[in-house]
Amino acid sequence: MNEADYKELKKGGMMRQAEAGLFSVRLHVVGGRLDTTQLRAIHDAADRFGRGEVHLTSRQGVEIPNVRQDSLSALKEFLSPSGVGVGVCGPTVRTVTACQGCRVCPSGVIDSPELADAADRAFYGKPVPHKFKIGVSGCVNNCMKAEENDAGIKGWIEPRWERGPCTLCGVCAAVCPTKAIATAEDGSLTVDLDLCIGCGDCIVSCPSGGMREARRGYRLFAGGKFGRKPFLGKRILGVLTTKEEAMAAITAVLEFFRAHGKPRERFGDTLERTGFDALERRVKEVTGL
Ligand code: SF4
Ligand code: SF4
Ligand code: SF4
Numbered sequence: 001m002n003e004a005d006y007k008e009l010k011k012g013g014m015m016r017q018a019e020a021g022l023f024s025v026r027l028h029v030v031g032g033r034l035d036t037t038q039l040r041a042i043h044d045a046a047d048r049f050g051r052g053e054v055h056l057t058s059r060q061g062v063e064i065p066n067v068r069q070d071s072l073s074a075l076k077e078f079l080s081p082s083g084v085g086v087g088v089c090g091p092t093v094r095t096v097t098a099c100q101g102c103r104v105c106p107s108g109v110i111d112s113p114e115l116a117d118a119a120d121r122a123f124y125g126k127p128v129p130h131k132f133k134i135g136v137s138g139c140v141n142n143c144m145k146a147e148e149n150d151a152g153i154k155g156w157i158e159p160r161w162e163r164g165p166c167t168l169c170g171v172c173a174a175v176c177p178t179k180a181i182a183t184a185e186d187g188s189l190t191v192d193l194d195l196c197i198g199c200g201d202c203i204v205s206c207p208s209g210g211m212r213e214a215r216r217g218y219r220l221f222a223g224g225k226f227g228r229k230p231f232l233g234k235r236i237l238g239v240l241t242t243k244e245e246a247m248a249a250i251t252a253v254l255e256f257f258r259a260h261g262k263p264r265e266r267f268g269d270t271l272e273r274t275g276f277d278a279l280e281r282r283v284k285e286v287t288g289l
Contacts (some may be wrong), residue, residue, distance in 0.1 A: 015071055017065065022273040024055065024065040024085030025075060025248060028124070031098030031136070031259035033058030036083070041082035041153035049075040059133070060097050061087060088125045091263070094134045096120040097286070101138035104153070108138035109155025109200075109216055115243055120251055128254065129261030129270070134227075141197045147224045147232040149252050149268040155218035157200035158239050159211050160190025161189045198239070215239050218246035222253055222279060223268035232267040236280045237289060245289060251288035253279065 006016060013026035019227045027042065036043070040063060046054050051066040065076055076086055089094055098116030101106030116136045124132065135149040139156075146152025161172075162180075167187065173181040173189070180195035181202060189210075191202075198219060202211045218240040223231025253267075256279050261270040271279055283289070 002129065003043055005091060007073070007090070011090045011092070013089055014067075015063070015089065017074065017260055019066075020047050021068060021069055022065070023067045023072060024063045025050075025067050025072065026057075026089065027062045027064070027079070028087045028095055029061050029083040029099055030096055030120045030124075031113045034062075038084050039059075039084045041084055045075055048078065059135075061095060062197055069262060089131075089183060091130050092125040092130060093126045093134065095124060095262065096134045096136065097149075098136040099138050099143045101136075102116070105138055107141055109157055110136075110138050110141050110153075110242075112136040112138040112144070112155070115153060115218070115246055118247055122251070123254060126254070128257055129263050130266050132257065132267060134250065134256065139272055140197050146219075146221045148226050148230075149224050149233060150222070150257075151250050152221040152224055153250075154198070154219045154221070155216070156198035156217045156239050157203065158193065158198060158214045159191055159200065159202050160214035161191055163188060164180075164210075165208045166206075167208050167212055170208065171205050171207065172211045173207045175201045177201065215241055217241040218249075220246070220249050220283075221272040223276065224269050225266050233268065234271075234276050236276060237283060240289065245287065248287040248289065249283055252283040255286065256282050 015024045017024055046052055046064045049067045049071045050064045055063040055065055056075045096116040096119045098112040101112030119134050132150045135144040136153045137144040137146045140154055146154045178195045178197055180192045181189050184190055198257050203213055220237055221233035221235050257267050260274050
């Protein structure tokens with residue numbers, strides 16, 4: 001097979017193996033969720049077209065290794081009725097990852113699978129200057145490592161102090177993991193939202209309702225990557241309170257990458273050139289947030 005033909009196969013999720021003539025086939029698994037019908041179909045496909053094994057990837061995906069080149073089309077057709085498609089590779093938006101979010105996890109602040117599905121429907125496989133990964137964590141425990149993604153989302157709770165019910169017991173400041181809560185000279189409490197990591201611990205711990213929830217929603221991180229030169233994404237914007245706002249912000253981030261990114265340049269490197277401020281300004285302009 002010539003390199004041009006292989007490039008096309010690779011774009012469609014067929015990865016050449018070390019052993020000549022064999023491919024590892026990447027499947028499209030959004031947020032690591034598969035129903036039992038799909039699992040059975042993958043099981044049967046691995047038996048029929050591979051060597052009876054699958055590989056679970058670091059981004060919640062499934063790959064079927066040891067598939068012969070002349071079986072690739074048949075494998076795709078076999079999986080199609082179950083709704084399992086093949087993945088993508090190359091300079092495209094990759095499958096969106098997500099934790100189980102607030103519908104399952106007691107710590108969840110946002111419905112991670114709901115946002116992941118919406119983002120995947122809108123962006124999956126779309127061309128960009130270099131690979132682009134989106135990951136959604138339902139809360140700041142951050143099981144999906146938002147900062148390792150080109151665009152990462154975390155569920156976030158923003159606190160607000162109210163003098164009336166506060167007894168100045170000091171519990172909130174004591175539990176805050178980032179020392180974001182301080183006492184001013186006049187005895188009032190301040191919350192430094194730059195230090196705040198949105199965990200909500202101060203609200204849960206407050207015995208009198210003096211620390212309240214100002215808003216909860218989605219916090220966007222941009223420019224993260226792993227691999228050879230890891231870089232943690234930085235948070236931009238404030239708390240986005242609806243799924244629609246989160247989608248608008250991710251859309252604006254992708255448009256920024258298309259406008260400013262160079263071929264084979266990861267988004268974090270683009271932002272190093274343009275400055276994160278430029279992205280934040282643009283996202284604000286586009287979304288009106
Ligand atoms: S990130 Fe939060 S909501 Fe998601 S699984 Fe982890 S603890 Fe639960
Ligand atoms: S939400 Fe968490 S990080 Fe923010 S002020 Fe409260 S305890 Fe501190
Ligand atoms: S925990 Fe509640 S009552 Fe105690 S200082 Fe903080 S806001 Fe006030």
